[in-house]
Amino acid sequence: MAQRAQEAGVTALFPNTQGGKLSADGVQALLNKYVAKAREHCVTLRAKRVSPHVLRHSAAMELLQAGVDCSVIALWLGHEAMETTGFLSS
DSSP: OHHHHHHTTOOOSSBOTTSSBOOHHHHHHHHHHHHHHHHHHOGGGGGSOOOHHHHHHHHHHHHHHTTOOHHHHHHHHTOSSGGGOHHHHO
């Protein structure tokens, strides 16, 4: 099935079981599954909020702290202008 999606020109970063684009609900379900598993072994994670948005923000901040240019991070986040990336432009 993934081959059919490739042939149709679909290039999903996170493919679903049919090879197409994973939905937002699918991302959230997978994240919940793995966070629950991680919380079994990591006590400090139990008190933390984990969501796709938190992971996106954390990744952007790691890139910023590693010295990646703000404009590159803004593009990676999908922002068309630096002004829409508030935490990066301050």
